[in-house]
Amino acid sequence: MPILKLLSKRQEAELVTAIQGRAEIPLKFAYLGEGAYNWDRIARQRSEGKGINSAETALLKKKVGDFLAAVDTQKGINIIDIGCGNGRPVLPILERLKEKNIHFTYVPLDISNEMIELASGTIKKRFPGTKCKPVQMDFELGQFSDITYDLKDSGGTNLMLFLGSTLGNHSDLNRVLTNFRDSMTSRDFLIIGVELTNLAKVSSIVPHYTNTVVKKLLLEIPRELGISGSAYTYEALWNEKYSQIECRIIFKKPVKVKIAGEHFTLEKNENMLVARSIKFTEYTATKLFSDVGFRTELLTTAEDRGYLLTMIQPTRYSA
Numbered sequence: 001m002p003i004l005k006l007l008s009k010r011q012e013a014e015l016v017t018a019i020q021g022r023a024e025i026p027l028k029f030a031y032l033g034e035g036a037y038n039w040d041r042i043a044r045q046r047s048e049g050k051g052i053n054s055a056e057t058a059l060l061k062k063k064v065g066d067f068l069a070a071v072d073t074q075k076g077i078n079i080i081d082i083g084c085g086n087g088r089p090v091l092p093i094l095e096r097l098k099e100k101n102i103h104f105t106y107v108p109l110d111i112s113n114e115m116i117e118l119a120s121g122t123i124k125k126r127f128p129g130t131k132c133k134p135v136q137m138d139f140e141l142g143q144f145s146d147i148t149y150d151l152k153d154s155g156g157t158n159l160m161l162f163l164g165s166t167l168g169n170h171s172d173l174n175r176v177l178t179n180f181r182d183s184m185t186s187r188d189f190l191i192i193g194v195e196l197t198n199l200a201k202v203s204s205i206v207p208h209y210t211n212t213v214v215k216k217l218l219l220e221i222p223r224e225l226g227i228s229g230s231a232y233t234y235e236a237l238w239n240e241k242y243s244q245i246e247c248r249i250i251f252k253k254p255v256k257v258k259i260a261g262e263h264f265t266l267e268k269n270e271n272m273l274v275a276r277s278i279k280f281t282e283y284t285a286t287k288l289f290s291d292v293g294f295r296t297e298l299l300t301t302a303e304d305r306g307y308l309l310t311m312i313q314p315t316r317y318s319a
Ligand SMILES: C[S@@+](CC[C@H](N)C(=O)[O-])C[C@H]1O[C@@H](n2cnc3c(N)ncnc32)[C@H](O)[C@@H]1O
Pocket: 027, 028, 031, 032, 039, 043, 053, 082, 083, 084, 085, 086, 087, 089, 109, 110, 111, 112, 115, 137, 138, 139, 140, 162, 163, 164, 165, 166
């Protein structure tokens, strides 16, 4: 089904407002419907050791024991996979839990139902009989303590995962992290993976955003808005000031758009952000987590300092 048909009234309003207000198409909508399979194609390159975030998988495999050692798993564990994608990135954790006979429930949480189905399928195929409790929601809209609280019915610990450098795709990082913090108790943990800025490597990261499968994902919403590919040029550039990759379309001619009964024109030379990917340094990442009210339990980086994985927890006594 076309993505735009899958948008709720609220999402339609958010899309129009973002286009008109800040010249941006929020990336999260690209993962709905068929978009989930576009992402799956990108993510599969990772398990082959190539492409976006393959460093995260390697690092997680290496450090999974250290992460799990800090978590109380006696009464089982709820693995809350926030922005689950195809579910593959969490396999190193689930494999270790299985090896250690630790009971787990898998909770794929995503804006996209199709993505949740892909992730549940991955996990059930790998671990038949696994209990899955899918949650379809937009985590930018608020805290979800009702969900995390209910999961603890059976006494298990909540371990949230936010993998794949997804944090860096958002325009308001504090808001996203605050929503997570307010959905956790000071006994729960959150593991976050983010790509680091390695200035020497920027030139090798940028091409990840111009390959055909990535462009297919990012340009799906413009296509569905009826904007022909011949009406714009696409570029992915490093923005030094904001330490982020910016993917944009720049219009070669005026383009008329209609969404939800609203008509407007995008002018020649106007540009529109279709994705951002903020890259962090160890300092900016830890400062961000600390400012939001998290303490760090563990932090590890890839040998080439290109990726960071950290396990954090709400700071109970920060006042
Ligand atoms: C970059 S992909 C990463 C997927 C996976 N974690 C990985 O590491 O491969 C981002 C994922 O987050 C989901 N997502 C993005 N924004 C979201 C939002 N606001 N609420 C819920 N899910 C969101 C997308 O649908 C997608 O599954």
